Amino acid sequence: MSAAGGGNAIWGRAEQQDFRSRVRGCLLGGAIGDALGSGAAHASLDALRQAHGAEGLTDYAVVFEQRGAITDATQLTLFTVDGLIRAQVRRDTGAWHPPTDLYRAYRRWAVTQHDWGPDERRTDDGWLAREEWLYARRDPARECLSGLGDGVMGTLDAPRNPQANGGGAVMRSAPFGLLVGWEPQLVFQLAVECAAQTHGHPTGYLAAGALAVITHSLARGEDLDSAVQKALAHLATRPGHDETTDALKRALGAVRQGMPTPARVEALGEGGHAGSALAIAVYCALVAEDIRHGLLLAVNHGGASDLTGAMCGNLLGTLHGETALPPVWLVELEGRATVLQLADDFAMEMTQGPALHGPGNSAPGWLARYPRA
Template sequence: MSDTNAGGGRLTDRRRGALVGLAVGDALGAAVEFRRPGTFPPVVGYRDGGLHDLNAGEWTDDTSMALALADSLARAGWNLDDQADRYLKWLRTGAYSVNGRCFDVGVATNDALGRFEVGRDARASGDPSESASGNGSIMRLAPVAIRHVGLFPDRVEELARLGAESSLVTHASPHCLSACRYLTIVLAALMRGGDRAEVLARDWEPLRRIDEVEPFHPLIWDVASGSYRRKAPPAIRGSGWVVESLEAALWAFHDAPTFEEAVLRAVNLGEDADTIGAVCGQLAGAYWGESQIPPPLRQGLARLDMIEAALDGLLAPPHAS
């Protein structure tokens, strides 16, 4: 699929949509993070409060880390140590945060960045054990696909490799690496105007190519093969486990008629609602584009200037990096 097929303007709209969608889903879910489904009034728009007592439209670590990753890609090219440095700056100083402080960080991310701070080797900082298979690397992933969408479809293997490498910094388990490989190529395909049913199909040709290079973890392969189509809540869960998080986001997205309905389905699962919303928002934004995100959701986001600055860097020609 070429840029011509996707349409230059539509390609830009979808690239922007993936990052804006991430932030929208994050901000929608922030107020009900760690709440059990059914214990809160359904989310229909931004609301204040929640675990971190945020204002309506404010976002959490998902977006902060995505902005740090975007800044690294724009300024340093592909450099895992630089990515880790910017995450560490967020953790220690509140850079990239909506309110100037780091108020929300996952255990695996915190531990990994602590190891990087000592050892200065981002490729070795993430925990490779299966017990450390949280969703902290898929939640921030969109900038990789946005920046490197040109690798799809001819160099899809390289694109998937970059997605996995971006995870190593904080999440190095086989589950997380496979999830990032899969989500990166799906996001790029959607940005290029791919048909949703085709891209999510079990027999999608790029999926087969990636699996032949390095087989997906069986649990991620099950999700990529459509496990979410056979389930409904409570079997679909918004948990922090990367397998269930990816499954929940795809469940919310795969047959939703609009961006808004997709992300609201996701965040109303509760539990790790901000991250399920952020992952679904990446998918929905990449598919429908920023132009199809309802104005109240886009305009109601806090610190839009930070998101715009990240997009400016990601969308600049590579030689300007």
């Protein structure tokens, strides 16, 4: 593939198929990890073992009155993808500021947290915001609600919630890494700028950039260890990186300490801040025998299991593609059809965008789904 930023790549058929599989794997894997983790979130390991047996949680639990229910981690990840597609479409107008397009997408998510359902009068919202199942509160981070609640967009110079170092921004940032035609430093920068819209502490936004760069390397066919090293190199250039860098280095060190155990996962910090949450996801992906093993390791601890499960699923799904995902978890996943549709739309935009829209001529159906306004 020859790529030069944002959708003007020249793709062969096999490369298109591989990319679509990785995009599907990233989004579906993240949603599966989120849904698994929602059944374990903030329960102690002892409590999980008492409730589910010696191995802890091994399957979906009933959460939000159903099995396979996703949380705000998946909701926001989907709106990240929506915003990235909209940014590409708006580029035809000469307007090119992706952080603004992502902010508008996150504001569309914020509407789903207080409205009963989609408002058909908002014709510029696009198709994702009209998905009724997304109009549900799934324990959203208060920083996401406050950062997106008043119409003032945070920036790196004036970030929202400057003390917020939790995982509410990093959990939605894997899709930035699917911009495989971009250079990694641009992927890192975009993820960081968009994370600062809700999480203004350096750990809160730099961990988002690190996840994006790791995902970017995996989507390009690199191995996970090399991807983490690349993220560490990008982090080293940024003020305030120490907490995230140290967490990732502890994850790499834990891999060399022997067989993976829940105790080693919990020693990484239980996802208490964005850096430690990312470290757990990375560690579990590095030691995973397969996706099932990695995800169960990522959710059986006493911390933010939905968050760490989602990110581990993003990484393993991007690394191995959709066909490696456990079908028994796919069939019960809430919103699977929506996730698949969005994944395929994103893959089509990135590989065949010029055939769908341009300054002079565009497919009306595409602009109805992803309006320029």
